[in-house]
Amino acid sequence: xxxxTQMEGPVTLSEExxxxxxxxxxxxxxxxxxxxxxxxxxxxxxxxxxxxADDKGSNKGFEATYRKETTSFHLEKGSVQVxxxxxxxxxxxxxxxxxxxPGTRLSVLP
Amino acid sequence: xxxxxxxxxxxxxTRGQQVTLRCSPKSGHDTVSWYQQALGxxxxxxxxxxxxxxxxxxNFPDRFSGHQFPNYSSELNVNxxxxxxxxxxxxASSLVGPGNTxxxxxxxxxxxxx
Numbered sequence: 001x002x003x004x005t006q007m008e009g010p011v012t013l014s015e016e017x018x019x020x021x022x023x024x025x026x027x028x029x030x031x032x033x034x035x036x037x038x039x040x041x042x043x044x045x046x047x048x049x050x051x052x053a054d055d056k057g058s059n060k061g062f063e064a065t066y067r068k069e070t071t072s073f074h075l076e077k078g079s080v081q082v083x084x085x086x087x088x089x090x091x092x093x094x095x096x097x098x099x100x101x102p103g104t105r106l107s108v109l110p
Numbered sequence: 111x112x113x114x115x116x117x118x119x120x121x122x123x124t125r126g127q128q129v130t131l132r133c134s135p136k137s138g139h140d141t142v143s144w145y146q147q148a149l150g151x152x153x154x155x156x157x158x159x160x161x162x163x164x165x166x167x168x169n170f171p172d173r174f175s176g177h178q179f180p181n182y183s184s185e186l187n188v189n190x191x192x193x194x195x196x197x198x199x200x201x202a203s204s205l206v207g208p209g210n211t212x213x214x215x216x217x218x219x220x221x222x223x224x
Binding site: 004036043044045049089091093095097098099101102103 | 213
């Protein structure tokens with residue numbers, strides 16, 4: 001079945017550092033790819049998405065490119081802030097339900 | 111727009127009991143999906159309701175059941191609770207249609223089974 005693998009962390013960075021969280025997927029079709037963020041005690045918020053190969057999703061300084069050849073959707077941000085501390089989930093959807101990765105906890109220190 | 115709302119926010123139940131969780135979808139959405147998120151893990155798909163019927167189901171036992179009402183709101187019922195059912199239960203709403211890929215999640219219900 002479909003699956004998502006991502007680096008599990010935790011990832012600890014200093015403010016203004018560069019962030020990369022790796023995500024790879026396995027899917028039989030051509031899924032849409034997503035990054036969701038979960039702040040402490042809250043539900044999931046959509047961070048960005050890409051619906052087809054070579055699409056780049058971006059939001060709030062975060063970006064990720066749908067790479068079909070490497071089945072990857074790595075999340076990047078050039079300069080992280082303390083407020084970016086959260087758990088980040090990579091996910092795919094080939095229909096109406098989502099398959100999530102295990103999440104990566106990011107801590108940004110001032 | 112209130113977005114997706116779930117109730118209650120927290121719940122403590124005893125092993126063997128039954129529980130009902132509730133979800134109101136985002137305005138204009140017609141599909142509700144339920145996910146279980148165990149501590150430190152990613153959400154796992156339980157099932158999805160559309161037009162008051164269960165359309166898709168993940169790998170969860172029959173103890174997990176649901177319902178969708180004519181106003182699109184939904185309930186998740188879990189019978190014979192086990193300690194392992196302790197988790198954050200998330201509701202997601204979406205709109206069926208070509209190109210509609212996005213789902214909106216509620217804040218979740220934290221269920222603790224003791």
